[in-house]
Each structure stands twice: as structure tokens, then as C-alpha cells.
Amino acid sequence: MRFLVGLVAIALSCCSHSCWAGNFTFGSDANGLAGLADATIIEQGGFALNLQAGPTGAVFNESDSDGLGINTRGIADVDDGGGGGDPDKFNIIDGTAAVSGQGEFVVFSFEQAGVVESLLFDGLKDETLEYFSIEFPNAMVVTVFDSQVEQRLTDQGFQLSDLGVPNPTLAPNEEDDFEVVEYAFEAGQEFKLTYGEVDFTNVLPGYVPVAGGVGNGARFQGIVVRAIPEPSTAVLALAATLLAAVAHRRQ
Ligand SMILES: [Ca+2]
Ligand SMILES: [Ca+2]
Ligand SMILES: [Ca+2]
Ligand SMILES: [Ca+2]
DSSP, rough: HHHHHHHHHHHHHHHHSSSSEEEEEEETTTOTTTSEEEEEOOOOGGOOEEEEEEEEOEEEEEESSEEEEEOOOTTEHHHHHHHHTTTTOOOOEEEESSSTTSBOOEEEESSSOOOEEEEEEEOOOOTEEEEEEETTTOOOOOOOOOOHHHHHHHHTTTGGGGGSSEEEEEEEEEEEOOOOOOOOTTTOOOOOOOOOOOHHOOOOOOOOGGGGOOOBEEEEEEEEEEEEEOHHHHHHHHHHHHHHHHHHHHH
């Protein structure tokens, strides 16, 4: 009986380290990311997320309660908040720098294997065809739009396939969250998340955003992830328990 109790206890203790599932949540300076170009956030059980702001010279701004943004003011000839862009959002880089016209981005990876269940966003505007492009470690790219984008397009005789972006996908709810990711990753494999706006003037001639709106950036709210249990750890623990039990019997 004691042996079984020991096994259960060990299984539970393994689980607390390797079965972690939860959220990395950004915003309101909850993670101390302000001004950092790269950072590590460690969650329960030691599950760790590494983040790197892009492009080179960019830093994080986590001040808004709606999520994480990228501040590119430190890059020469970039305007991020002085009339173009916003230092606490992901946006298209404004100004005359070589990177102007590109989307601000973040590269992230985890220090343990796991599964990305959801990527949470805020502020993707449907009318102006704002999106987050996600490049997965296997090089697959998915382009996530507001849930109403297809309706906006069909209202004016266009469709998702007209957008000219890889795998256009609608957020399944009105919260701009991409909830059905279910992507299994290994430790250290990199994901790249880039903000973008469809250049409808050139890509969809004739498309006019309702009320003449313009793109205004978006934020990264968080990641829902679960760790994959490590069999080797459990097996080692079981072996140790068996050895201890055998040693005990011999006494
Ligand atoms: Ca920005
Ligand atoms: Ca927006
Ligand atoms: Ca939206
Ligand atoms: Ca959201």
C-alpha cells in the first residue's frame, strides 16, 4: 500500500512540473517587459516563454491593459506615435527608415515542449483588414483577421482569397482571439507574430472601408499553452521508486 501511495505521489509531483497548462497574459505591465528587446517569462512549474521584439532596435511596451505592443521609436527615422504608429501597439512602421512599411513583430519560443492552444489578440479592425500573421516553426503561415472580415468583403463583392495573404483565417469570435491553434512544438522552436494590414488600395481596387477608416494597430494579449508531459521524467521517477522499494525489502 505504501508503495502505491509513493507512486501516486511521485506521479502527481511529476505532473505539477510537466503537465502545466495555462495562460501567458500580457498587459498592464504585468510581466515587466517595458523597454526590453528580449525577455523570459517563467510560469508555474518552470514553464518558460522567451520573447524577442522586432525588428532590430524595437522594444516591448506592455503598459496598456489590452495587451503587449512594440515600441520602434529607438530606430532612426521611424515614427512610432508622433503621427504614425503607436508605441504601445503593433503597427505598420511609419517614417523613412529602411524598415518603414513593414509590420512590427515578436519572435517567441518556449523552453519546454508543449502545445499552443490559443493566441489572444486585441484591436484587429475588420473594416481596414488588419491582421496578425503567424509563422509556425514548421514554416506554415496563417493570417488571422477579425471575425467580421469575410462579411466586409462579400458586402463589396470580394472574398478572403482575394486578399493575397497565406491561409486567411477568421478569428472564431468577436474578441479577435485565434482559439483553435493546437500546435505542438519542441523546446526552442520559434514562432513569429507580425502585424499587417491588407493594402486594399492596390490589392482590392474598389474596396472602401466603412466610414473611411484607417488601420491603427493591434495588441498581443496572450498565449494559452499546455506542457507535454515528459515520459522520461516519469519513467526515471518510477525506476527510482522501484529501486527504493527493492532496497527497503532487502533490509
Ligand atoms: Ca508600435
Ligand atoms: Ca486596430
Ligand atoms: Ca476586432
Ligand atoms: Ca481578444
